[in-house]
Every structure is written in C-alpha cells, then in structure tokens.
Amino acid sequence: MAENRRSLTNFFFCSCVFALTLWNNIKLSDENEYIANYSSSLLEDHTVYETKGLPLSHTKRPQFVSADNRINTWDVVRNTSDSLELSNISENEINDLIQLLSKLSKTSSLRNLTLNNISVAWENFIRILKHVWPTSIEYFNIYNVRLLSNIERKNFSYSGTSMKALTVKNASVEVFYFNQNNLYMIFSEMNIAALTISDSKLIHMLCPSKPSRFHFLNFSNNDLTDLVFQGCKTLVFLETLILQRNQFKKMSKVCSMTREMKSLKHLDISRNLLYYDEEENDCHWVGTLMKLNLSSNKFTDSVFECLPINVQILDLQNNQIRTVPKNITELKALKELNIAFNRLTELPGCNPFIGLELLNIEANSVLTPSSDFFQSCKNIRKLRAGHNPFTCSCELRDFINFEKISGGRLVGWPESYVCEYPDGLKGTQLKDFQLSELSCNTTVLLVVVLVITVVLVAVISILCMYFDIMWYLKMMWQWTQTKRRGRNSHPEDPQNILQFHAFISYSEHDSIWVKNHLIPNLEKEDGSVQICLHERNFIPGKSIIENIINFIEKSHKSIFVLSPNFVQSEWCHYELYFAHHKLFSENSNSLILILLEPIPQYLIPARYHKLKALMAKRTYLEWPKEKSKHGLFWANLRAAININLPVSAKVSGVQTD
Numbered sequence: 001m002a003e004n005r006r007s008l009t010n011f012f013f014c015s016c017v018f019a020l021t022l023w024n025n026i027k028l029s030d031e032n033e034y035i036a037n038y039s040s041s042l043l044e045d046h047t048v049y050e051t052k053g054l055p056l057s058h059t060k061r062p063q064f065v066s067a068d069n070r071i072n073t074w075d076v077v078r079n080t081s082d083s084l085e086l087s088n089i090s091e092n093e094i095n096d097l098i099q100l101l102s103k104l105s106k107t108s109s110l111r112n113l114t115l116n117n118i119s120v121a122w123e124n125f126i127r128i129l130k131h132v133w134p135t136s137i138e139y140f141n142i143y144n145v146r147l148l149s150n151i152e153r154k155n156f157s158y159s160g161t162s163m164k165a166l167t168v169k170n171a172s173v174e175v176f177y178f179n180q181n182n183l184y185m186i187f188s189e190m191n192i193a194a195l196t197i198s199d200s201k202l203i204h205m206l207c208p209s210k211p212s213r214f215h216f217l218n219f220s221n222n223d224l225t226d227l228v229f230q231g232c233k234t235l236v237f238l239e240t241l242i243l244q245r246n247q248f249k250k251m252s253k254v255c256s257m258t259r260e261m262k263s264l265k266h267l268d269i270s271r272n273l274l275y276y277d278e279e280e281n282d283c284h285w286v287g288t289l290m291k292l293n294l295s296s297n298k299f300t301d302s303v304f305e306c307l308p309i310n311v312q313i314l315d316l317q318n319n320q321i322r323t324v325p326k327n328i329t330e331l332k333a334l335k336e337l338n339i340a341f342n343r344l345t346e347l348p349g350c351n352p353f354i355g356l357e358l359l360n361i362e363a364n365s366v367l368t369p370s371s372d373f374f375q376s377c378k379n380i381r382k383l384r385a386g387h388n389p390f391t392c393s394c395e396l397r398d399f400i401n402f403e404k405i406s407g408g409r410l411v412g413w414p415e416s417y418v419c420e421y422p423d424g425l426k427g428t429q430l431k432d433f434q435l436s437e438l439s440c441n442t443t444v445l446l447v448v449v450l451v452i453t454v455v456l457v458a459v460i461s462i463l464c465m466y467f468d469i470m471w472y473l474k475m476m477w478q479w480t481q482t483k484r485r486g487r488n489s490h491p492e493d494p495q496n497i498l499q500f501h502a503f504i505s506y507s508e509h510d511s512i513w514v515k516n517h518l519i520p521n522l523e524k525e526d527g528s529v530q531i532c533l534h535e536r537n538f539i540p541g542k543s544i545i546e547n548i549i550n551f552i553e554k555s556h557k558s559i560f561v562l563s564p565n566f567v568q569s570e571w572c573h574y575e576l577y578f579a580h581h582k583l584f585s586e587n588s589n590s591l592i593l594i595l596l597e598p599i600p601q602y603l604i605p606a607r608y609h610k611l612k613a614l615m616a617k618r619t620y621l622e623w624p625k626e627k628s629k630h631g632l633f634w635a636n637l638r639a640a641i642n643i644n645l646p647v648s649a650k651v652s653g654v655q656t657d
C-alpha cells in the first residue's frame with residue numbers, strides 16, 4: 001500500500017464547547033463511589049444506532065481530581081448513571097483515562113461514553129478502544145480527535161463486546177506518512193452494527209474481509225471517491241449507507257458499489273458531484289433499495305434512466321433536471337418524489353409513478369402547471385408547488401380550481417403561490433387572481449360574440465328596412481358627391497345662383513294637369529315667372545339624380561304635386577327627399593305641397609315616412625274640385641313662389657306678380 005501524503009488539517013471543534021448538565025464531584029481515588037454512581041438504573045433498549053447530539057448548555061469548566069491528586073483539566077460534561085462525557089483530554093492524561101476505563105466491566109451500567117476534544121497517539125487510541133470494547137458501553141462517541149503518532153498496524157480482538165455504535169466525528173491525523181490501510185482496517189473489521197466516521201477528510205475505506213455485522217454506515221462529509229466499496233461482497237447486512245458530502249462522481253460506480261449489498265434499503269449520496277452518463281449504460285441497482293437521496297448533485301434528465309426499480313422515497317432536489325422524460329421505466333413503488341430546486345418547466349405527470357403520494361416541485365421554473373397532472377396523479381396526497389414563477393393567465397385557472405377542490409392537498413397555499421408574470425400581476429397571490437369564465441372559455445366567448453352580432457345585425461336590418469336607411473345613405477352620398485363636384489369644378493359658376501322660381505315635381509301620370517293647369521297659371525306670358533320642369537330643363541348627359549339636385553338647388557321653391565301616382569314614383573320620392581334636405585340645410589321654407597287627389601294612408605309605402613310626416617302636418621294646398629275656388633288656389637300658389645330672382649343669363653328682369 002502506497003504511503004499517503006495527505007496534508008492534515010487541524011480540526012477545530014465543529015460543535016462548540018460542550019457544557020455541563022450534571023456535575024458530581026467525582027474523585028478518582030474513590031472508585032467504588034464512582035462506579036456506584038452508574039449502578040442505579042438499567043438502560044432502556046436503544047433502537048437508534050446513532051446517539052443524538054446531547055442537549056447541553058454552557059457552564060463553567062469544572063476540574064477533575066485524579067488519583068495522585070494531580071488536577072486534570074478534563075471537563076466532565078455529562079455524568080448520569082448511563083452516560084459519561086469527558087472533554088479536553090491531552091496525550092499525557094491518557095493513562096488516567098485508561099485507568100478510569102479499566103474500572104468498567106461488562107456489568108457496569110454505563111452505556112454511553114463520549115470523549116470530546118482529545119489528542120492521542122495512535123497506539124493509545126487503540127488502547128482506549130481495547131479497553132472500551134469489552135465493557136458495558138454500547139454507544140461510544142469520539143469527537144474532535146487528533147491522532148498524533150505514526151499509524152502502525154495493530155492487532156485488535158473484537159470479540160465479546162456490547163458495543164453497538166461507534167461514532168468518530170472530526171478526526172484528524174497529525175502525521176504525514178502512514179499506511180492508510182492500518183487506519184482503515186481497525187474500523188472496517190469492527191463487529192458492530194453502526195459505524196460513523198464523519199467530517200474527517202477520510203479518502204477511503206476498506207471492504208470488510210469477512211461478512212460484516214454493519215447495519216448502518218455513515219461516512220458523511222469526507223473525501224470518499226468512486227473507488228470505495230467497489231465489488232464489496234461482505235456488507236451483506238448493511239441497510240443504511242450515508243455518503244453525504246463526499247467526492248462521488250459517477251452514478252454507474254455508485255450502482256456497482258451497492259450491487260452486492262443485499263440488504264441495502266437506504267442510500268444517502270446527496271451533496272456529491274454525481275451525474276449519470278447514458279453511454280455507460282451500467283445501472284443495475286440492488287432490488288432492496290427503498291429510499292434514495294440524490295439531492296444536491298449534478299444530475300440531469302438522464303437520471304430517470306438509472307433509478308432503483310423498487311424505490312419508494314426519492315430525493316432529487318437541487319439538481320439540473322429540466323423535464324421528467326415520458327418513456328422511462330415505471331417506478332410503481334414510488335410514493336415520495338422531491339424535485340424541488342431544479343429547472344422543470346412543467347409539472348411532471350404521474351404516468352411512470354402510479355402510486356405517487358407526495359410530490360415536491362417547489363422553486364422550479366413552472367409557469368403554468370397543466371391540468372393533466374391531476375388526471376394522471378390519482379393518489380397524490382400532498383403537492384408542494386410554491387415558489388414557481390407562475391404566469392397568471394387562463395391556463396392557470398385549472399390549477400387554482402384544483403386547489404379549491406383539493407381539500408388542502410396543495411402545501412404552502414396560499415402564501416407560496418404568487419404570480420410572476422405578467423408584470424402587472426407580479427406579486428399577486430394566486431388565490432386573489434380571478435378571471436371570468438367569459439374571458440377564458442373560447443367557446444363561451446364565441447357564442448356570446450355570435451349572439452351579440454346576430455342581434456345587432458337583426459336590429460340594424462329591421463331599422464334599415466323600417467326607415468329605409470340604406471336609401472337615405474345612398475341619397476346622402478349622392479348629395480355630397482354632387483355638391484363636391486359642383487364646388488370643385490366651377491366654384492364661381494353663375495348657375496349656382498337661383499335661376500327658377502319653382503321646381504315642379506310630379507308623376508308622369510299627372511303631367512296632363514301640370515301642363516294644362518299648373519304651368520299656364522303660374523307662368524305669365526311675359527316670362528317673369530321661371531318654372532323648372534324636368535322634361536324641359538334637365539341637362540342631358542348628367543345623371544337624373546344630379547339633375548334633380550342641381551335644379552332643386554337653383555330653384556327658390558319646390559312644388560310637389562301629390563297624388564296616388566306620385567307616391568308610386570321612385571323619382572318623385574328622390575325629388576322630395578332632396579328638396580326636404582335643402583329645406584333643412586338652408587333652413588328656409590322652400591317646400592310647397594299640392595295635394596291633387598287625396599292619398600289614402602295605406603298607399604304611402606312605409607319607408608316614405610318623410611312624406612307621411614309632411615302629410616300628417618297638413619301643410620299642403622289642396623286642389624279644389626269646385627271651379628269657383630280655382631282662382632283663389634292659383635293666387636295662393638303664386639304668392640308662395642313670389643320672389644325677386646337675381647339677374648341672370650336667363651332671367652332678364654325682376655318682376656313680381
């Protein structure tokens with residue numbers, strides 16, 4: 001075995017100064033009295049292998065009077081009938097200690113011995129072990145121990161011991177060259193159930209030479225590497241192996257290390273440098289493994305291809321997992337899965353983990369947990385999903401709804417569940433985030449929009465039909481077009497000024513009356529009254545509507561000859577519309593209605609509501625049947641169109657009637 005050249009560090013007390021709980025002023029000279037202190041009670045059976053940290057408080061450092069009246073500086077920290085803790089033992093006090101230990105026998109009542117802060121030569125360390133081994137002591141703890149002299153090979157008889165658990169914490173070797181195996185062998189061959197060597201920069205440990213009694217091994221916080229226990233077939237009773245905080249790197253090596261540990265149930269290999277390289281493809285775990293702690297390593301998604309098939313509790317927190325791959329080997333027994341502090345972007349389903357009861361995915365990058373999760377994870381009892389950067393949107397509603405029906409299965413609700421996005425909602429707790437059914441359910445939204453549209457269209461159509469809005473819009477458009485064209489082309493056109501006293505609108509069926517009665521009675525022979533008739537004055541080449549608009553514009557009054565025929569005529573209605581429009585736009589009373597024949601209300605189409613309104617106001621001149629009344633009628637009409645027309649090309653002089 002090669003000499004090891006480790007530089008050794010002085011270890012300081014990791015857990016501070018132990019203090020006194022029970023202090024009896026013991027004198028070593030009076031051994032009987034001393035022993036008597038331990039004989040009072042028998043211990044109840046210890047079921048845990050590791051003695052827990054003792055609940056001690058700081059007090060003064062008492063002094064210990066030794067056999068030759070020399071004052072030792074040990075601290076007797078704990079002294080009850082079954083426990084003794086001695087502190088601060090230097091190399092030259094070892095003989096006193098050994099003398100003390102030699103008083104103990106197989107039948108004494110002392111069960112727990114703790115030595116704290118002790119500097120001792122290797123030779124004396126072995127002497128201490130040899131003295132303790134055959135006594136009644138079951139739990140032996142050595143904290144903060146410095147091994148001073150060369151580590152030589154020592155023979156050790158382990159037989160006839162009551163010892164159950166040895167704990168060495170924070171040990172250091174103060175020599176540079178020594179045979180590592182001499183050190184390891186003393187421990188690896190021990191016939192006890194539990195061995196702990198922690199916080200000691202241990203770089204290796206030997207495989208026991210014959211089937212070992214170890215049930216529990218704890219080598220946490222050392223420097224063990226992948227080489228440890230490779231192919232070791234003798235740890236057949238080992239149930240718990242704790243290798244937290246070491247230098248393990250390859251998952252395949254961990255697999256092969258544990259393969260022959262036929263009783264292994266619990267492996268804690270957290271806080272190492274482990275990763276799983278798929279290429280190695282060497283991943284056959286011992287089937288007994290139920291609890292596996294792989295937290296704080298360097299695992300990625302591939303770790304799911306290398307898991308013990310019967311594992312029940314799996315801790316993968318603080319690794320670099322992005323997704324739980326879909327097609328991995330089923331882990332039917334898995335009950336507890338911890339993937340907190342990884343990089344998951346979505347909730348894993350439970351398809352590969354049918355029986356999952358507890359899932360922790362806190363502090364990942366899950367934006368919107370999908371609702372699939374709750375369908376596939378039927379057995380889930382607790383879900384920890386807080387501290388994720390939730391995006392508060394419609395998709396999150398399923399998750400929030402799950403909380404409502406979950407009956408407290410969401411751990412940490414509501415304070416750990418906070419919106420991260422969008423920025424406007426950042427910091428809002430999910431429980432306070434609400435979105436209506438309408439804004440999230442597209443079907444409902446579509447239906448609502450559709451219904452509203454249909455109703456609107458229906459209402460508009462009915463209104464259009466009833467008020468003939470399209471017709472009016474068309475007319476408005478024509479009107480503005482004509483006006484615009486007129487303005488653009490001849491702004492100063494003299495035609496734009498009034499040219500006629502009256503524009504006459506009538507139905508073709510009433511033209512006989514217009515030509516035989518109306519025109520002759522209005523137009524005087526001297527031509528002083530200018531009447532506009534469409535067949536006489538309309539300019540060919542322009543559209544009828546344009547003509548209508550133009551001539552109504554140029555006429556002082558518009559005379560409408562109303563009759564059932566008029567009502568039937570589309571053009572007449574246009575004329576009435578534009579004349580009426582002018583009436584409103586110029587605010588002058590330019591409309592004259594002559595009722596040639598009575599028009600029954602039912603004859604007027606519904607959309608001619610303007611005409612209806614005018615008729616209802618009865619502001620029309622009725623053509624009298626009696627001849628005698630005709631004179632007055634014409635006089636009335638002439639008076640209505642009486643105006644001084646400005647001088648224009650067509651009108652030579654201004655005349656009044």
Ligand SMILES: *[C@@H]1O[C@H](CO)[C@@H](O)[C@H](O)[C@H]1NC(C)=O
Binds near residue numbers: 268270271293313315
């Ligand atoms: C795994 O180990 C870490 C410390 O390394 C510890 O905090 C955690 O509780 C352990 N997980 C389980 C399931 O025991």
